[in-house]
Amino acid sequence: MSTLNEYLEQKRQALKxxxxxxxxxxxxxxxxxxxxxxxxxxxxxxxxxxxxxxxISDSGPDFAGYNxxxxxxxxxxxxxxxCLTHVFLIQAAARNVPIDELDVEVSGQIDPxxxxxxxxxxxxxxxNINYTVHIKSxxxxxxxxxxxxxxxxxxxxxxxxxxxxxITGSVEHTV
Numbered sequence: 001m002s003t004l005n006e007y008l009e010q011k012r013q014a015l016k017x018x019x020x021x022x023x024x025x026x027x028x029x030x031x032x033x034x035x036x037x038x039x040x041x042x043x044x045x046x047x048x049x050x051x052x053x054x055x056i057s058d059s060g061p062d063f064a065g066y067n068x069x070x071x072x073x074x075x076x077x078x079x080x081x082x083c084l085t086h087v088f089l090i091q092a093a094a095r096n097v098p099i100d101e102l103d104v105e106v107s108g109q110i111d112p113x114x115x116x117x118x119x120x121x122x123x124x125x126x127x128n129i130n131y132t133v134h135i136k137s138x139x140x141x142x143x144x145x146x147x148x149x150x151x152x153x154x155x156x157x158x159x160x161x162x163x164x165x166x167i168t169g170s171v172e173h174t175v
Contacts, residue, residue: 004099011093045069073110073126081106083157084131091150097143101136129161 022028035050037057045068046057057072059065070078081104092099108129113119135144152158 004102008089008093008099011089012096015090015094043068046072048075073108076126077106077108077129080129080157080161081131083155084133084151087151087155087158088133088135088147091147091154095143095147095150097137097139097147099135099137099139101134103134104131105134106131 035048037046037048039046043058043066044064045066048055048057055075056069057075058068059071060067065071084106085102085104088099088102088104091097106129108126110126111119111122114122114124133148137144139147
């Protein structure tokens with residue numbers, strides 16, 4: 001059975017090769033990302049398509065959903081947890097920090113009163129978000145603290161949520 005530390009060695013080699021490729025290309029170019037979402041038929045589920053993958057998002061019965069998948073706010077917490085986990089692995093591989101086990105828990109709140117009359121002060125978005133990393137490692141407390149600092153600097157989704165972003169939108173209406 002393969003261990004997480006064996007995977008970290010593979011990750012280390014992949015990071016080295018990736019950096020060599022980027023260096024050969026003069027540092028690389030921005031990568032375009034794309035997702036498309038379609039509300040489907042009678043169920044209203046949202047089918048999220050990203051590259052060759054798809055994820056189903058749905059609501060609970062209180063929103064006329066069928067509970068066939070996580071809600072968008074739940075997916076956001078999952079995306080944050082996934083990104084933190086991945087960046088912990090990347091940074092551990094880059095720093096030669098051994099990890100035997102790694103689990104990330106993310107929690108937050110969403111208040112159905114948010115933005116409604118009389119509750120304008122309550123956010124309509126997930127808030128009070130926090131994460132806990134459970135890490136089993138023979139590394140020192142100092143190495144783990146430095147690893148955590150590096151992850152918080154490098155995690156794209158954590159930084160997306162922490163730093164205000166400008167998002168533009170448009171509607172193309174057809175009849």
